[in-house]
Amino acid sequence: MASSLPVVIAACSPDSTTTAKSPQNTPPAPAATTPPAPAATTPRADGFVLAGTVAELDKEGKIQNKKLPVLVVRNPADSKTLYAVDPTCTHKGCPVEWEADEKLFDCPCHDSDFAPDGKVVKGPAAAPLKTYQVKIEGDSVLVKAG
Numbered sequence: 011m012a013s014s015l016p017v018v019i020a021a022c023s024p025d026s027t028t029t030a031k032s033p034q035n036t037p038p039a040p041a042a043t044t045p046p047a048p049a050a051t052t053p054r055a056d057g058f059v060l061a062g063t064v065a066e067l068d069k070e071g072k073i074q075n076k077k078l079p080v081l082v083v084r085n086p087a088d089s090k091t092l093y094a095v096d097p098t099c100t101h102k103g104c105p106v107e108w109e110a111d112e113k114l115f116d117c118p119c120h121d122s123d124f125a126p127d128g129k130v131v132k133g134p135a136a137a138p139l140k141t142y143q144v145k146i147e148g149d150s151v152l153v154k155a156g
């Protein structure tokens with residue numbers, strides 16, 4: 011039984027005869043490739059990186075770009091200026107959240123609070139959030155991370 015199996019498979023395979031009789035068969039064309047999207051984390055010549063759009067900032071009340079990582083909010087005292095912070099809590103590394111009503115970054119893990127400029131308002135965190143330069147150009151919100 012085992013010795014007859016390869017014969018049965020070969021007899022049922024149309025490719026074995028087609029390939030032998032059609033030397034002009036060409037391999038399938040490679041799949042179309044999509045050009046890579048522009049990397050949002052690639053810095054420009056001046057060191058700024060696209061974090062998001064003004065429209066997104068105004069709609070959501072913040073820009074949270076996890077690739078950088080950065081969290082951008084408008085200054086509650088002067089909405090024409092922005093703050094950009096690394097949202098990693100300096101206590102034990104949990105991601106902080108922007109609480110617009112309280113005008114604070116709040117850490118859900120141990121309840122540290124940070125001012126919009128990253129300074130500690132309430133511990134246990136002792137060090138401020140890392141801050142970045144941020145600016146608006148047209149509809150783009152740009153951050154100088156690093």
Ligand code: FES
Binds near residue numbers: 099118120134
């Ligand atoms: S990790 Fe943020 S307060 Fe502890």
